Ligand SMILES: Nc1ncnc2c1ncn2[C@@H]1O[C@H](COP(=O)(O)OP(=O)(O)O)[C@@H](O)[C@H]1O
């Protein structure tokens with residue numbers, strides 16, 4: 116088993132409050148890793164640490180074999196192996212096409228290749244006919260599909276998603292889940308998806324990490340976590356009960 | 360009422376007959392304010408972007424000072440420029456700028472600087488907080504992020520410039536102090552209205568009032584356009 120992300124003795128402190136404390140966490144390469152847990156558990160914080168958007172207060176995070184300790188920034192070329200999708204789609208004030216082309220332009224990809232790649236993902240997310248439309252005029256579901264398309268257009272090694280379907284209708288949820296699976300199976304992207312939806316974690320996750328109060332309660336292969344949780348709190352959370 | 364109506368009809372007559380003095384005044388107003396906007400934008404837009412995106416000691420204080428300067432009364436700016444230009448020992452005196460359109464442009468430039476800078480800072484800040492994490496997570500370098508923020512803030516920066524232009528066109532204190540409302544030379548729309556004397560000038564003033572009102576409407580329509588800007592041109 117090869118590892119895409121590894122955390123050791125990682126702490127994240129905001130205003131003197133420790134919001135994340137992870138002794139050890141390994142996220143398997145080429146798999147879909149689902150991070151579950153109630154609101155405020157530190158899921159988004161964890162994802163931002165993985166992406167390098169936030170630095171850890173203590174400890175070491177490895178990405179794709181490179182180790183980053185506190186204060187050491189992930190270099191641009193390493194950072195560009197990842198892409199992230201946020202809960203609220205943030206599109207730029209330009210056309211749908213331009214939005215998806217953006218990460219490719221950043222990497223100075225030739226225009227012809229860009230057009231081919233953009234059209235490919237537009238097809239995949241079912242929005243080929245919206246290419247010329249202003250991105251800020253899209254509906255919520257369409258906007259999130261474009262966010263995902265924009266993230267996967269570079270075929271990132273690691274795709275990080277922070278509750279990407281939290282506010283969407285079932286049809287869009289299904290579409291986006293299909294795209295995530297496609298990125299994983301067709302391009303071998305390592306997926307880390309944060310969700311508070313148990314069913315989604317079950318549908319997508321090869322591995323599950325259960326986070327509570329900034330700490331990992333339990334983690335492991337999806338079938339084991341869901342059928343035979345070791346921890347009382349995990350089973351309660353899986354049953355849909357309130358845990359804290 | 361008749362009196363007013365008569366004046367109004369005469370004002371319209373002046374407008375449609377392209378009265379030379381009237382249009383000279385309108386043209387000078389536009390020239391002075393547009394020049395001031397051009398100069399101040401070239402300084403204030405980059406300055407606002409730099410201040411907004413930069414991290415430096417005293418930033419908060421500087422932003423407060425700029426915000427406070429946005430509401431300096433024009434007549435005070437006019438007074439300061441007047442004092443500087445009329446100082447017999449200063450180098451500005453030898454340039455003989457007082458009571459010239461150039462002096463008016465200088466005063467209005469100073470007036471517009473904090474307005475455009477302040478509004479640009481706000482515009483860039485809101486765009487930056489909206490898109491920075493997304494852009495970085497998609498692989499933007501710092502320079503690429505800065506360029507994107509500027510591009511995304513373009514309509515808000517445009518409306519900052521138009522807001523300042525509207526303020527300058529309506530301003531009377533500064534141009535009065537340093538221009539002196541000299542007929543055929545430094546008389547602009549607002550000073551002509553403010554200092555109208557006698558019947559002849561009253562009609563002219565009313566005609567100018569109509570123009571000013573129309574321009575205020577246009578400025579506001581432009582601002583609305585920028586605020587609603589969601590449609591994007593084809594790529
Ligand atoms: N930038 C921040 N500053 C201060 N506290 C923060 C910040 N970001 C997150 N937190 C705190 O960290 C905790 C975990 O937040 P988050 O990672 O967003 O949780 P989740 O995504 O699981 O809902 C919360 O208590 C939140 O208030």
Ligand SMILES: [Mg+2]
Nearest residue numbers: 158159160277
């Ligand atoms: Mg969250």
